Amino acid sequence: MNPDILSGLGQSTALLPLLSTCIGVLAGLIVGMIPGLTISTGIIVVLPVTFVLPPDISIALLLGLYVGGMTGGSFSAVLLNIPGTPSASATGIDGFPLSSRGEAGRALGVAITASFVGGLFSFVCLLLIAPLLAEIALEFRSEDMFSLVFFGLTIICSFAARSLVKGLLSGALGLALVTIGQDPVMGTQRFTFGEANLMAGVSFLTALIGLFAIPQIIDNLVNKDRVKFAQTKVRSVFPKLRDLIAIRIPVFIGSFTGAFLGILPGAGGPIAAFISYDYSRKASKEPEQFGKGSVEGVAAPESANNAVTGGALIPMMTLGIPGDPVTAILIGALIVHGLAPGPLLFLERGDFAYSMIFSFFWANIFNFIIAILGVRFLVKLVAAPRALLMPTVAVLCVVGSYALRNNFFDVYVMLFFGCLGLAMRWLDMPVVPMLLALVLGRQLEENLRVALVASQGDVSVFFTSPISLTFLCLSALSIVWSLKTAGKQNQTNPKEPKS
Amino acid sequence: MKFPYKTIASVVALGMVAVSTPAYAFPDGPVEFVIPFGAGGGADIEGRLLAKEMSNILGVPFVPVNKPGGGGAITYTYITNAKPDGHTIAWNSTSVLTTTNLGNTEFEYDAMDHIGRVEFQPQPFVVKGDAKWNTFAEFVDDCKAAPNTLKIANSGTGSSTHAAAIMLMNAAGCEVVHLPKGIKGRNKSVLNGEADAMIAPLTGAVNLTNAGKLKILVMPTAERSPIFPDVPTAKELGYEAELDLFRGLSVPKGTPDDVKMKLADAMAKAAKSDAFMELATAKGFTVSPTGYEEFSAYLADEDSKVKEIFKESGLYKSK
Numbered sequence: 001m002n003p004d005i006l007s008g009l010g011q012s013t014a015l016l017p018l019l020s021t022c023i024g025v026l027a028g029l030i031v032g033m034i035p036g037l038t039i040s041t042g043i044i045v046v047l048p049v050t051f052v053l054p055p056d057i058s059i060a061l062l063l064g065l066y067v068g069g070m071t072g073g074s075f076s077a078v079l080l081n082i083p084g085t086p087s088a089s090a091t092g093i094d095g096f097p098l099s100s101r102g103e104a105g106r107a108l109g110v111a112i113t114a115s116f117v118g119g120l121f122s123f124v125c126l127l128l129i130a131p132l133l134a135e136i137a138l139e140f141r142s143e144d145m146f147s148l149v150f151f152g153l154t155i156i157c158s159f160a161a162r163s164l165v166k167g168l169l170s171g172a173l174g175l176a177l178v179t180i181g182q183d184p185v186m187g188t189q190r191f192t193f194g195e196a197n198l199m200a201g202v203s204f205l206t207a208l209i210g211l212f213a214i215p216q217i218i219d220n221l222v223n224k225d226r227v228k229f230a231q232t233k234v235r236s237v238f239p240k241l242r243d244l245i246a247i248r249i250p251v252f253i254g255s256f257t258g259a260f261l262g263i264l265p266g267a268g269g270p271i272a273a274f275i276s277y278d279y280s281r282k283a284s285k286e287p288e289q290f291g292k293g294s295v296e297g298v299a300a301p302e303s304a305n306n307a308v309t310g311g312a313l314i315p316m317m318t319l320g321i322p323g324d325p326v327t328a329i330l331i332g333a334l335i336v337h338g339l340a341p342g343p344l345l346f347l348e349r350g351d352f353a354y355s356m357i358f359s360f361f362w363a364n365i366f367n368f369i370i371a372i373l374g375v376r377f378l379v380k381l382v383a384a385p386r387a388l389l390m391p392t393v394a395v396l397c398v399v400g401s402y403a404l405r406n407n408f409f410d411v412y413v414m415l416f417f418g419c420l421g422l423a424m425r426w427l428d429m430p431v432v433p434m435l436l437a438l439v440l441g442r443q444l445e446e447n448l449r450v451a452l453v454a455s456q457g458d459v460s461v462f463f464t465s466p467i468s469l470t471f472l473c474l475s476a477l478s479i480v481w482s483l484k485t486a487g488k489q490n491q492t493n494p495k496e497p498k499s
Numbered sequence: 500m501k502f503p504y505k506t507i508a509s510v511v512a513l514g515m516v517a518v519s520t521p522a523y524a525f526p527d528g529p530v531e532f533v534i535p536f537g538a539g540g541g542a543d544i545e546g547r548l549l550a551k552e553m554s555n556i557l558g559v560p561f562v563p564v565n566k567p568g569g570g571g572a573i574t575y576t577y578i579t580n581a582k583p584d585g586h587t588i589a590w591n592s593t594s595v596l597t598t599t600n601l602g603n604t605e606f607e608y609d610a611m612d613h614i615g616r617v618e619f620q621p622q623p624f625v626v627k628g629d630a631k632w633n634t635f636a637e638f639v640d641d642c643k644a645a646p647n648t649l650k651i652a653n654s655g656t657g658s659s660t661h662a663a664a665i666m667l668m669n670a671a672g673c674e675v676v677h678l679p680k681g682i683k684g685r686n687k688s689v690l691n692g693e694a695d696a697m698i699a700p701l702t703g704a705v706n707l708t709n710a711g712k713l714k715i716l717v718m719p720t721a722e723r724s725p726i727f728p729d730v731p732t733a734k735e736l737g738y739e740a741e742l743d744l745f746r747g748l749s750v751p752k753g754t755p756d757d758v759k760m761k762l763a764d765a766m767a768k769a770a771k772s773d774a775f776m777e778l779a780t781a782k783g784f785t786v787s788p789t790g791y792e793e794f795s796a797y798l799a800d801e802d803s804k805v806k807e808i809f810k811e812s813g814l815y816k817s818k
Contacts, residue, residue: 141693142680182569185679187601187656187814196576199603200568336537340683348686348706406564407573450678454650454693 002131004346008354012362017060020053021359024064025366029374031065032072033382035082037389039069040212043329045396047205048403055337056352060359062333066326067119067363070269070306071371074111076382078298079104087269087305090277094290094297101293108379109239110295111302112371114251118303119364121255122262122310126317127357129263130346134318134353137343142451143461147471149444152321154478156433164483166429174437175444177202184446185453197409204438205332206401206410210417211424211431212325213397218422220386237375247299250280254303261304262311262324264478269308269324273301310360317341317353321440325432328439336404525585525758526559533589535574537567540682541702541782545746546590548778549617552769557761570594570657572603575749579610583751585758588614591749593659593742596798596805601657602816608802614748614763615794617770620701620784621720622663622744623730627689628712630696635717635736638696639671646674652685652694653677660685662808663742664698667719669811670738689713700744701726705783726783742804747794763791 011017024046031042042065050058073088078095091111098107140148156171157164180191181201192198254276261272280300281290290297308324315321320342322328334341339349346353371378401414424431455461462468532550536542543565550561566574571594581587595608604610624635632638642649651668653661656679668675680688686703688694690712701724707713708727718724719733719740733740748766750759767788769775779786789797809815 138687139691141688141691142678142684183656184681185656187570187679189603196569196573196604199572342683342687344683344687405568406566446681450680450684453676454678456647456676 002350002354004350005354007351008356009358011056011351011355012060012358016057017355017359018362018366020057020061021064021362022366022370024061024066025068025363025370026064026374028065028068028070029072029075029367029371029378030068030381032069032085032088033075033378034389035076035080035382037216037393038085038212039066039073040208040325040329041216041393042069043326043333044209044213044400045393047209047329047333048396048400050333051336051403055334055339056355056359058333058337059330059356060362062330063356063360064363064366066309066330067306067360067367068370069326070119070309071112071115071302071367072378073305074115074298074302075108075375075379078107078111079379079382085269087273087308088301089270090273090301091298091305093277094292094294097291097293098295098298103293105237106239106243106295107293107298108375109237109372110243110247110298112237112368112375113239113244114247114254114299114303115306115371116364116368117251118255118258118305118307119309119367120361121303122259122307123357123361123364124310125259125263126310126313126360130314130318130353130357133314134343134346137319138347140343140467141465142447142454143465144467144471146444146447146451147462147468147475148319148321149440149447151471151475151478152315152440153436153444154475154482156436157479157482163428166427167433170424170429170431171433171437174434175441177207177434178438178441178445184442185449197407200405201442202413202438203332203404203410204435205329205336205404206414207417207438208329208332208435209397209401210414210419211421211435213393214415214418215421215425215431217390217394217397220390237372243295246295249283250276250296250300251303253279253283254300255307258304258307259311262308263314269305272304272308276300276304306364313357313360317345317356318343320443322436325435328435331439525755525761526557528586529560529562530554530557530585531587532561532563533574533577533587534563534565535567535571535589535592535594537565541700542590542592542746545618545775545778545782545784548775549590549766549769552772552775553765555772556765556768569603570598570601570655572598575599575606575611576604578749578751579606581751583612583753583755585750585754585762587751588762589749590746592746593662593744593801593805595749596802597657597659597662597809600802600805600809600815608798610752611749612752612754612759613791613794613798614750614759615766615791616745616747616787616789616797617766618747618779618784618786618788619743619745621718621724622660622698622700622742623704623715623718623724623727624664624667624696625689625699625704625708625713625715626696627692628714630714632716633714635671635731635733638716639673642668642671642673642675647676649673649695650676650678650693652680652688652697654682654685654699655679657809657814659742659744660698660700662805663719663740665808665812666742666804667698667717667733667738667740669808670733670740686713702782702784724783725785742801742808745797745801747789759791 031037073083073085074091077083077088077092078099081092081096083089095107180198183190257276258272277300280296281287284296312324312327316327322331331341398411401410534543534546547563550563554561574589578589599608626632651664653664678694685697689697704713708715715730717733718730720743770786770788
C-alpha cells in the first residue's frame, strides 16, 4: 500500500487537525443554518485565520466548514422554509410540511442521517478516484491543460441560466480583469498604470471577498424582515428504524447523483439536490406523498448535496479545477500555503493530499455526531441578530483581504470588487461566472500561450492531442447539457444557484 | 534681553541625541522581515527559519511578512521606501537582480544597502530520468543537429532559472525554445515530456532526482554540489556559464553602519545555527554567509552577468 495513505491518515487523526475539523463543522452548521450567510461567506470569514495556521490544520477547518454548511442549510429549510444555503432549496419542499405538523425532529433526523450517508459515499469515491485521476493528469501538457481549463469555464453556462448574455458578460469581465499584472509569457506589465501593487495582478480571493460578502452585508442591512418559526421546539431527532428503511432508496439515488454531479464541474449542490429529488419521486412507492411531508423527499436532496462535496473535491485536488465556488476558495487557501492543487500534489506531497482526504472523512463523522447531538441547541441560533453578525463579517472582510498579502492596497481592491458586486446585483448579473473567470483565467491564458510557444504558433496541437480534443468535445457537450438542465431547474426553482 | 544661545544650543544638542539614540539602541523593537515570495515556497520556509534564529540572537521578534508580486518588485519597492533604521529588512534573492534589470522597478539593485549573503544553490540542468541523454554533450549534439526544436522549461520569463538557461545555452551554442512553465508546471512538463529539459533550483529537483524520475546532466555553478558529487559543473565541460540562486539580506539605503554590522553579525550566526544547517541538508542548499564587502562585489559581478544575458535576449528593461 502507498505509504502516503497511512501517513495522511495519521496526520489527519492528530489532535489539532481533529479539533479544527470539529470547530469547522460547528461553524459550518451555524453559517449554513443562518439564512443570509452562505458557506462561501463562512469560508471567507475564517480565511485570515487559515493563513497563519499550518496547512493541514487550516484545510481540516475549511473542509469541516464545507461539510457542516451543507447539512446546516437544511435546518433552516426545514424550520423556516428558507434554505440556509441554495443547496438546501429542495429540502424544504418536504421538510417544512413535516415541521409544520410538529415533526421537525423527525425531518431533521432524517436530513442529518441522509447527509451522513451521502458524505461517506463521496469520501469513498474521493479516496478511490482522486489518486488515479492525478496519475492520468500528470500526462497533461499545456494544450491539454488549456482545453481542460476551457472545459472548466463552461460551468459559466449553468450559472448563466437566467440570461446567457449577462452570464457571459460577467465571465468576460472576469477574464479581462485577469489580464492585469505581468504577462505570463513575456513577463511585461499589463494594465498596471505604473502601480507596483498591481504587478501581481488581482488576487482572486480578494476579489471574491468583495464580490460575495459585501453585497450580502448590504443586503442584510437593507432587508429588515423578521423571519417566523414554524416550530421552535425540536424534540428527539434520532431517526426511527421505520424511517431509515423508508429512505434507503432515495439515499442511494442521492448519494450516487450527488457524487457524480460533484465531479462534473459546474453542476454543484442545488442541481444535484433537485435531480435526486426528482428521481426519488419517480422511484418511490408513494410518489403522492412528495411535497406533503415525505421523509423520502427530505432524504434524497440531503444525501445528494452532501455527496456533492466529496465529488467536487476530486477535480479540485487532482486537476486544480474547482467544481463549485466553495472549492474555488479552497484552491486559493491551498495556494497560500504553497500547495497548489494538481496532479503533482499527489506525487510531491502525497502525505498532505491523503491527510486532506481523511480530514474530509473526519468532517463527515463529526458532522453527524455534532448535528445529531447539538441540533436542538443549534437551531436557536437561526434567529441570531443581524446587528451582531454583519459588522463582524464586515471587519473580517477587511482583515482577510489585508492578511492575504500583507498589503493594504488589497483592501481597496476588495472594496472595488464590493462595489462591482453591488452593481452586478442591481443589474441582475450573476457573479459566479466572474469568480470562475478570475480563478481559471490565468491558467487558461498561460497554457494557451505556452502551448503555442512550444508548437511555434501551430494551432492544430489543440486538436491533434487526443486529451485536448476530448476536453474540447466535452466542453461542447457541457454547454448544451448545462443550458438544458439549468432551464429545467429554472422552472422548479427560479432562484439563481449560488452556494 | 540676552539671546538664550546656551539654552537653544542645549535643546538642539539634546534633540540630536534623542534623534540618534534609537540607532545606538538597535534593536529597540520588532523587526519586519519581508519575504518577497508567497507563503510555503522555498524562499518562505528558509526565510522564516532564519528570522526565527535571528530573533533568538538579537532578543527582539523578527516578524516574517510575505509581500509577493512582480518577481520580488513589490518587496524591493517597499524596502527602498522604508525607514532606514534596521527595523525593516528584506530576505533578498537573485530576484533582486532579475526583477530590477527587467525593469519591474524604477531603480537598480544598488538602491538598497545589502547586508550579506546567507546561502546559495546551483541551478542544475535537468532531464527526465529515462531520457536518451546521459551527458550534457549528447544533449548539445542533438540540439545543434536540430536548432530551435528542443524545449527547456523555466520558472517564468525573466526568472533566475530563465537567465541561467539562456546563459548555459548561449555558452553551448544551442538554440532552443524556452518554455515559461512556472514554478509549479516546470517539473511536471519535464516528467510528461512536454519540455525536453529544464533549469530548476537544486532544492526543487532533489527529491525527484533521488527517486530516479529526473536526471541532472550539468550544473552551471562554481563547484560540484556535495549532494550530487558526480554531476560536472559547466566550467569543467568547457562552458562559461555560472549563475547561482542566492539569498541574503537587504535594508533601506542609508541604514547606519553600526546597525548593519549588528544585523550582519546576527545573520551569520543564524545561518550557522543547527536548525538552519539542518534545513540546508534536508533541502539541498549551501549555507555560506558572506560579509558586506564580499557580497557587494558578488552582487556587482552577478548583476553584470544578468544585464548581459537580458540584453542579448531582449529582456533588458523590457517593461
